[in-house]
Amino acid sequence: MTESLETTCNEVTIPLLPVQKEFLQATEPFVAICSARAAGKTFVAVLLAILRMLDGHRVVYFVQNLDAWREGGEIHLRYFLHLLHLEDRWRWNGSTYTGYLKTEWGEATFRLGTYKNPSNIRGATEISLVILDEYMLSSPRMMAEITPICRGKDLRGRTIHPQIRAVSTPNMSSEWQLITIEHDKHGIRLLRAKPKDNIYVTDEQRELMGGAIFDEKLRQQEMEGELLIGDNSTSMNALKDFSDQPKIWTARDFVWGGLDMAHSGDRDRHVFFAIRGDKELLAAHDFGTCGSEDVATWIKKFNAVYRLTCLQMDLAWSESVFDQLKYSIPCVQVPFGGAAEDKEQYANKRAELLFRGARVIRDSGIYLYNTNEFIDPSLVDELKREMCNIHWLQQPNSNRLLIEPKSDVRIRIGRSPDVSDAFCLAADQVPKVEPKVKSTVGTAEDPLLKQALEEIMEDD
Secondary structure, eight states: OOOOEEEEETTEEEEEOHHHHHHHHOOSSEEEEEOOSSSOHHHHHHHHHHHHHHTTOOEEEEESOHHHIIIIIHHHHHHHHHHTTOGGGEEEETTTTEEEEEETTEEEEEEEEESSOGGGGTTOOSOOEEEEETGGGSOGGGHHHHGGGSOSBOTTSOBOOOEEEEEEOOOTTOTHHHHHHTGGGGTOEEEOOOGGGOTTSOHHHHHHHHHTOOOHHHHHHHHHOOOOOOOSTTBSOOGGGSOSSOOSOOOOSOEEEEEEOOOSSTTOOEEEEEEETTTEEEEEEEEETOOHHHHHHHHHHHHHHSOOSEEEEESTTOHHHHHHHTTTSOEEEEOTTSOOSSTTTBSSHHHHHHHHHHHIIIIIOOBOOOOOTTBOHHHHHHHHHHHHHOBEEEOTTTOOEEEOOHHHHHHHHSSOOHHHHHHHHHHTTOOOOOOOOOOOTTTOSSHHHHHHHHHHHHHO
């Protein structure tokens, strides 16, 4: 059985699990515990907040919503304030969701924020520590709200070196899942733990928790803390298909574009991708739900830098942009619901496009990690998550390949798969390229090999 550790504050000893101790002692800018249920994640996150405030730091603590805070974080907060004899030094402003802890250097603040409205912490200043509780329930884009508040000096006059601390159970539908799997690439120190590591939870309690989960993958996620992604036999791609190194071969410098225009709703948006040759990503841009004029203006700006050979766009909802671009850029409207070119293999054009896009990712090894003014790096992670979570099936009678309905994908990933649609419209135009092979004729250093080659050529 795993032994507990401990920390001491105000002459009070607090028993800790190894992963909790490691979390408290970590010094890296971004540290995350991503583990199964009952690993004491919120417990140690709240404790860290209090310890940092006692040291003169200001803290912002994010939660899913206020109900989640009341049922979890607030209970731990009150426990620690009582345990550490800090109740008479603490006051709470319920209208601003801000707590104040008296220290010898002044009042350290504790600002409570929610993932639904992360901008409500914009008034915070000189924050040293940001805690993301159940961070899998948030969007990575909220980090843009955090950066501006983490600067200046703390209560003790020390220059702030901001730290992000995140805790969560894995979540297959979260954009954070891929980022967590590839944590080294994103500069995140990842800590893991399983229920059996928690000596304060009995085997009977673990069995009761696990027994209420009937889906095997969900059980792996919730009870074992597995970081799962759709890489089974019916997903369009596996995570290993995505290259992080440029390939040694290339194609001509044609630039292929793909545009998916939104219809309506907060889970649908305009997205543009562009690929040069067979391997280089030049653009990945999310327009949100702006007007078609803004989309056309942005693409014209891109075209002025990287001349588009052809821009394919989904026929649905793209008429206005097509009319604005067709005289300056070669444009083609593609009916996703129409017939495939290879009617014997694919049930419709959408299936053909997605299988083509998946093959380009797998075979051409498009280098997705370039950076320029037209690339939003977060869309690269979204593309990977979508292609690993979109599944194919076969029609019962014809055995033609078909892609699952978009409504099923929306339920799984929480939004419309616009990113993969835009990418596949661009990738559909990428030519099939084979690796370059350098001839050894006339360059062999071995005289016998050179003679044999010459003889073969003479026979021809």
